[in-house]
Amino acid sequence: MKHKIACTGIKPTGVPHIGNYFGAIKPALALAEEYQTRYFIADYHAINSMRDPEELRLRTYDVAATWLACGLDPEKSLVYRQSQVPETFDLTLILMAFTAKGLMNRAHAYKAMVDQNLQNGKDPDDGINMGLFTYPVLMAADILLFDTDVVPVGRDQQQHLEMTADIAQAVNANYGKPLLTVPVPLIQENTHTVIGLDGRKMSKSYHNTIPLFLPAKQMRKLIMKIVTNSQTIEESKDPDSCNVFSLYRLFASAEQTEEMRKLYLAGGMGWGQAKQALFEIMDNQLSDFRTRYNDLIANRDYIDQILAEGSARARELAVQKVGYLKKEIGVA
Numbered sequence: 268m269k270h271k272i273a274c275t276g277i278k279p280t281g282v283p284h285i286g287n288y289f290g291a292i293k294p295a296l297a298l299a300e301e302y303q304t305r306y307f308i309a310d311y312h313a314i315n316s317m318r319d320p321e322e323l324r325l326r327t328y329d330v331a332a333t334w335l336a337c338g339l340d341p342e343k344s345l346v347y348r349q350s351q352v353p354e355t356f357d358l359t360l361i362l363m364a365f366t367a368k369g370l371m372n373r374a375h376a377y378k379a380m381v382d383q384n385l386q387n388g389k390d391p392d393d394g395i396n397m398g399l400f401t402y403p404v405l406m407a408a409d410i411l412l413f414d415t416d417v418v419p420v421g422r423d424q425q426q427h428l429e430m431t432a433d434i435a436q437a438v439n440a441n442y443g444k445p446l447l448t449v450p451v452p453l454i455q456e457n458t459h460t461v462i463g464l465d466g467r468k469m470s471k472s473y474h475n476t477i478p479l480f481l482p483a484k485q486m487r488k489l490i491m492k493i494v495t496n497s498q499t500i501e502e503s504k505d506p507d508s509c510n511v512f513s514l515y516r517l518f519a520s521a522e523q524t525e526e527m528r529k530l531y532l533a534g535g536m537g538w539g540q541a542k543q544a545l546f547e548i549m550d551n552q553l554s555d556f557r558t559r560y561n562d563l564i565a566n567r568d569y570i571d572q573i574l575a576e577g578s579a580r581a582r583e584l585a586v587q588k589v590g591y592l593k594k595e596i597g598v599a
């Protein structure tokens with residue numbers, strides 16, 4: 268019997284990408300033997316920015332197919348849609364009461380938008396909805412609902428996890444007992460922030476991603492667009508400041524990485540050659556996943572069934588937890 272619980276989610280705001288894979292999907296799936304695992308599609312989080320219903324449905328299938336293609340076994344792990352577990356929103360309201368507004372003011376996604384507005388001479392809250400502002404509370408509910416012990420995420424989510432812990436501790440302190448399990452993030456040392464085509468963090472929000480399951484030709488085309496400096500072929504190049512190398516090492520073995528490092532330092536290798544090497548190693552490693560993904564995405568009925576079953580099982584757990592909490596706080 269596995270006692271510890273791991274939980275993580277992905278927003279269906281775009282096609283899952285290499286950053287999602289190394290930051291969250293791969294480490295999360297690696298926990299399946301040791302932990303009770305819950306993986307969800309954060310569809311209510313998505314509507315903060317995604318308002319096209321058809322697109323949202325499409326991306327929900329993408330995220331589900333990605334989890335399954337990457338190795339999620341629905342017999343061993345729970346996979347579900349956030350929106351199908353409405354107890355999440357009961358818990359969100361309870362947590363709201365324990366969340367200082369000042370804490371939300373410091374959330375980096377919100378702060379980044381305020382800063383951008385100020386830079387552009389706009390009202391600080393221009394275009395910011397309450398969904399975005401309170402995002403960390405909904406995320407805390409996603410996690411706390413299942414008594415989660417660890418949350419495999421990328422570094423970008425560390426602050427939100429700290430907020431989840433703060434909120435849980437505020438609840439526990441008020442009622443004088445551990446009503447909520449305080450979770451810890453599980454952040455991979457080497458893959459905590461995967462860099463995108465433009466050198467910033469790879470993110471659907473920045474439109475700088477390499478989707479995991481692009482057809483080979485399109486993937487190659489994108490890889491050729493990765494921003495590099497203007498050094499000539501002959502010059503020795505610094506692997507550690509190179510966007511191409513930072514992606515290459517995610518896929519390469521230690522020996523392959525060392526080989527590539529030597530090629531960079533020696534000079535004589537142009538960016539086209541480095542990018543071609545990246546394409547080849549990625550295509551090699553992703554092609555089986557891609558085939559599985561394409562089969563799955565063509566079979567929506569199967570995905571619907573998996574999500575319906577997973578959501579029903581998740582809901583049973585959620586009903587119990589929220590029922591218990593309601594009694595403890597005096598609303599039942």
Ligand code: ADP
Pocket residue numbers: 275276277278279280286287288289290291419420421422423424458459460461462468469470471472
């Ligand atoms: P995005 O930023 O592309 O919208 P999500 O917010 O849906 O991605 O994140 C889903 C998971 O993937 C989270 O655990 C997040 O930390 C992780 N993740 C997203 N982008 C990266 C990245 N560039 N490097 C590492 N992990 C990432």
